[in-house]
Amino acid sequence: MAICDRCNGEIATGEGYAVYSTSPISLDSGGKEIGAMLFCDKCANDLFTENVWKEAKDLTESARREITRITVLAEPDIFGRLNALTSLTQKMHDFSIAMGAKRRGLGPNEARQEAREISQLWWKDRKAAENLLLQNVRGKKRWRFWK
Numbered sequence: 001m002a003i004c005d006r007c008n009g010e011i012a013t014g015e016g017y018a019v020y021s022t023s024p025i026s027l028d029s030g031g032k033e034i035g036a037m038l039f040c041d042k043c044a045n046d047l048f049t050e051n052v053w054k055e056a057k058d059l060t061e062s063a064r065r066e067i068t069r070i071t072v073l074a075e076p077d078i079f080g081r082l083n084a085l086t087s088l089t090q091k092m093h094d095f096s097i098a099m100g101a102k103r104r105g106l107g108p109n110e111a112r113q114e115a116r117e118i119s120q121l122w123w124k125d126r127k128a129a130e131n132l133l134l135q136n137v138r139g140k141k142r143w144r145f146w147k
């Protein structure tokens with residue numbers, strides 16, 4: 001069993017989708033990335049869509065800050081702000097994951113298939129899966145299970 005890195009939901013052993021987010025850990029992380037994440041089915045359904053692929057864009061640090069500030073301040077109370085921050089964080093991960101895939105010419109379905117395949121490696125050797133995800137994002141080595 002594992003916990004989904006996006007919604008904290010449960011992922012049964014051998015399931016899930018391994019992805020890589022270049023989104024920063026926090027606004028004050030100095031650009032340190034979240035990195036490898038394991039998503040549940042529900043989050044994969046949110047992420048791997050034509051819409052996310054269409055909307056996704058690279059955000060600069062200052063754009064991120066500004067979007068966060070506007071989104072959070074639009075909420076009248078602390079609970080609204082926390083919820084807004086959570087869904088915004090998820091959206092930023094989705095965008096960053098989609099951008100990484102788009103740069104390699106992968107559509108949502110191909111990216112979903114790849115994330116599923118890499119999750120199989122994740123359960124056997126998490127470190128190897130993380131290295132693979134990193135290589136894919138950095139473009140040092142183009143790697144695919146299906147050929």
Ligand SMILES: [Zn+2]
Pocket residue numbers: 004005006007008009039040041042043044
């Ligand atoms: Zn999830």
